[in-house]
Amino acid sequence: MTRFLVILSIIYIALSIYGFQAFRTLFKSAWWHWAYAIAFFSVWAVLIVKLVTADPNTPMRSQIAIAGGVFFSFFLLALFLGFFLLLEDVVRLSVYGFNKIAGVTGEGGKYFPSRRKFVSGIGLGLAAIPFGALLFGMYRGKYNYKVLTYELEFDDLPEAFDGYQITQISDIHSGSFDDRDKVAYGVDLINEQQSDVILFTGDIVNDKCEELRPWAAIFSKLSAKDGVYSVLGNHDYGDYTQWPSQEAKAQNLEDLKNLQREMGFDLLLDEHRFLERDGQKIVLMGVENWGRGGFKKAGDLQKAKSGVAKDDFKILMSHDPSHWEDEVISDDYHFHLTLSGHTHGMQFGVEIPGLIKWSPVKWRYKYWAGLYNEMGQFINVNRGFGFIGYPGRVGIWPEITVLKLKRKKSA
Template sequence: MPRFLIVLSIIYVVLAIYGFQGFKTLFKSTWVHLFYGLLFLAALLNFIIRVINYTPGDGVRGQLAVAGGIFFSFLILGIVFGIFLLLEDVVRLFVFGYNKIAGLTEPQTNFFPSRRKFISGIALGIAALPFGALLYGMYRGKYNYKVLKYEMAFDDLPDAFDGYQITQISDVHSGSFDNHDKVAYGIDLINKQQSDVILFTGDMVNDKAVEMEPWTALFSKLEAKDGVYSVLGNHDYGDYTSWPSEEAKAQNLQDLKDLQKEMGFDLLLDTHRYLEKDGQRIALLGVENWGRGGFKKAGDLQKAKSGVAKEDFKILMSHDPSHWEDVVIHDDYHFHLTLSGHTHGMQFGVEIPGWVKWSPVKWRYKYWAGVYEELNQYINVNRGFGFIGYPGRVGIWPEITVITLKKKGLT
């Protein structure tokens, strides 16, 4: 058994036993106690079995991802519950010490106070919140698609493109999908927007092109008047799994490119296209993945913009928003709108429009979800259509972005 799994299991068991002290304060039934123990044990054993039987190179998905999600949910339950019980024990220990020093006898006071049912009840209630949220995120949240709509106005948008509508999706991670009907609903929801163009900003798979094969027919149904365009994301290159040879890895990437072509996606690899309407046009550019912090830096913005005039209205697809922050907004060209993904909003956070927008991923990425403006240039960071790692979403729901371009001064 891997060392990390042994250590993690020991921590898990200690938390489960410690939490049981508060649990039995609330519930006196032996059957309830047995149920508590069996649930914690089943989550642990299921996770251990999946890890031991895991085949390197398969990626963390499927049964292992679900087992890990359930295990992590119980671990969080134990941690939060344990924190409250620990605080209570500190108080109990303080009271015990005081009684000793004061020389109080047992008949005068409880020498070592027993646990209070009220505190255990509060602790369990609070611990149940993240526990329930994580399980809900696995059961429903990961397919809780949301359509987010924005209007963006520009002085130099060609008149013919006033009202032009873009649908952006990102981070499909098809290797994580486990419900055909739910994904089909998401595809239908994209088409129902009836946008002029559909733009996909990378991470079609977790690791391997074969992950997309069961979903090719569904994604082939995506349609828009001006086409469906795409770029590659960091996961699409197969860098996070093992390969028998470099040739096999290269073939996998080519297979993914061929699949996208088969689905009707026009894959932009450091190049551009023009979208035309009523004799006017805007430039659509796409770069390969460029990311900071150890992520692949394959994107070549200079190559993509070769042949594009400075005065053209430009939309750029670049998977990682750090590219926009580090390179794009400082380029001598003015990129009116950049579309990115990559962060997933960490698939966990709290968003109440107009009030709260928070996720731990904000400590890694300055631009992590939604629309931002810098130097009179805009970026939209899509929260992702799929999921990876934790097989769910809590508070940060899968996103379909609809952006309507407007010309300033036109009614």
């Protein structure tokens, strides 16, 4: 950690000093120069203090996340400024070389051209876009809940379930929350959908059960006619923090399972439930986390479907969408609808319905946000209710998904 902080500090300070050249070109007042220096130094100092004094055995605290988010915003500001200054300096050096060889001098007999205000202005203006977006994402974006509604048609949906409504949420990450009113508003918004069932697809904490306890009363208010069901995500196993012993880690997982049950969540651990209506049924299945690329592969799909008939209508809850891609769609059973989360849409991207849907996470996950259909099977990848790491969202907003099941009408 110490080496990482030293390297990070050197890069940040170097970028800050280099980027200051553009700032100095545009603003001549010493007050502005001091404001620049104080702002960049303060952001760096706060982050270093937070990281150095942090206890690695405690859950990630919101103060550390906020300090990191502000630091990253300033880091990108300096990086963008540095990029434009570098382009300008390449041109200036080329002109200097030509002037030196040709013996051409500019104003005051100088061979080396001065910085141009318009280049610095363009650099600062463009750099301000990600800088402002990241700060706005921390201030407003992380609780900017959106309700997304989809209607799905199936030939073999039991008639009694025509119009059945599901609300899906995912990736609560309770250890990152810092505003009880906003979280309570999000829970109320979920209940306002008045769905028949609420399904939570994993990652209720960042690391430890203790993160959830302050928020348990709020999430206990989730209510639906057919109940609230959940599965585990990769973060729920406590794999990303230090434990005094394996016994303590195992006890944390048991405590988390029990707390979810106390909250009224029916936690599915490689098992299934039958949802019944007017003598007909559909199957709700839930597996433990199964993920590609180093993530825990605890889920057992075969165990979960034991006792389920091939022609049953099946809804599967599986936290990581790579499970659907690698195992589910090729299984000999037909899983009508799979619900996942995990990716968060990277909490950063651009989405304009019908025009563009982009996030850097698409380079890792083929199915990273929204609804997909392969081989007659659907998956919805929820963008997440909470956040982790960067304490905000830009362009990829926290999501409450409403899925309406419809029986396809005969021609």
